[in-house]
Amino acid sequence: MLSELPPGHMAELRISAGVPIVVRFESELDPAGTQLQEQGSSPFESLDVSGRLLLLHPSSSAWLWPRMHLQVRRMDGTSLTLVLVPGPPALADVQVDVFLHPFSPGALRAALEKVSAEHETLKLRYARSEMELARYREDEFNPDVALAVLLLDDEASSHLLKGKPLKVENSDVHALVWFIRLAGRSAYVFLVTNRHRTQDWTLLRGEILHGETREPLPVIARARPSILPPGATGRAVLVTRTPPSSRGDFYSIALRGPDGPEWQLCYSGVQL
Template sequence: MWRPLPYRAVSLLVLLASAALAQDRESSTIRTFIVSDHPAEEAHRLAVAGQVATVLRFEQPCDATRTRLLGWEGRFEPPAVMGKLVVLVPLRDLADDERVPLLVTLTDGTELPFLVGPPREEAGPDQQVNVFRNRESYNAVLSALYDSLGRESLLRNENERFRKEETSPDHALAALLVSGDIKQTPFRLMRKWLFKEPDADLNIEAFSGKLKAAVLVTVKNHDSRRPWRLKEARLMTTPGGVMRTVAMRSTLPAIPPGEEGLLAFIVDKSAFVDAGRPTQLVLELFRHDGLRQAIVVLDHRLARE
């Protein structure tokens, strides 16, 4: 017979809008720019993020005395020019409408204009930008090839993920949860929390199920301009920090200002086993701007026999 878990068996710690960044340091963002001598050519846009270095790499050395980042004081570390490299490090994230002009001058007198701003919602900051004037040069062709191969790899991995999710029972359960059809799932609600912040409200529910555990998050976006989007969900053992797989479904890829969306997470009982012994798991949620929005601590007894 199923018996309710003791109250202390499930614990939740939510850190709303905490300052922990979710930058993935291992997955560098490298882009290739081919500049033109045409007078109508617009300045290339660079995406930067607070405390993250963005490196521009040129084919020729740069003239440090004539390379300028206008109005960098108070917003950037002093820009560094080192041979063929220009390094930018913002002190903080730039505002959505904030743009900073950058003029790079090469030693042959060539001036290359850029416009530095925040990354788009769906993308991260530029970590390295390779800049070429001759699109036919060996290095330019090679860099563009690497860009194409990287995009192809991402699309291939994404298609493979979609294929696996189509036949995954855990993803099917998550889809039922976000659709509101909880009665068709094996889950029993164990506990609820409501957290209010100026930019978002989070209603979090923990469920116990047969050989499964589930977390349902309802997000109300109070930001008047920016959509709320989940950047990453990490499931790890505690202690130990070993990554585990979690199935997820959401009602919307991004929650528009003033609207509400749901996120559902399904955890298999096998994820609660570490070295043959039951362990707790931590589910961390990071939103679009890299801030850690929540930490959910799950007890192994949620996935009951």
């Protein structure tokens, strides 16, 4: 990102109201030295540093703000400045990788272009209808999907997931479950192990249900890998927007497999 800029130019980060952004660096950041250069109010509801990650959650009024400058300091004492540029949600950055070395971006860009081309080919090949294709397009700009994909990453999860996990299991599937609330979203991260001797496990869908009304919340569900062979372990993530009235309410979370009740993982009595 930065190494391709002409000398004297600063990188821009496009922000939009309510759209969380994850910025990933090559080395760990110094929380005390990462701050806005302008004095006064901030356009962010939260600005957090976790290891190599910078997590930004613009407020609902962020689009009204002028350009601002964010100073980011690394643990080695070096600093860089990002220019924050307000704009519409469709143009906002959701996940950004920052590379400082001059030879890294070219190789990364080529690999990314190759993966993107393969991804587009697969989407077109397996899209069964225009509706499915439209959903794929929407996912590219969906911050809930971006958060789910981020939490599937081992390194990101190691920084973001804290505390003792819950344990959910049945005879064939075992999982450790962490909860995280971030940028107005509630997410559950499952570390799933397939204990069946012969059959694969796949995630058919994820559910978060209100404990009393059984009303389902809109959920983004992602798993990596998509198929767990016997004995294998993988991650599954459920992301939902935290309901404004969820305080004090209890919910049930579930991972539904395609092959009968023995493949389901359920846990009741959780809060968002």
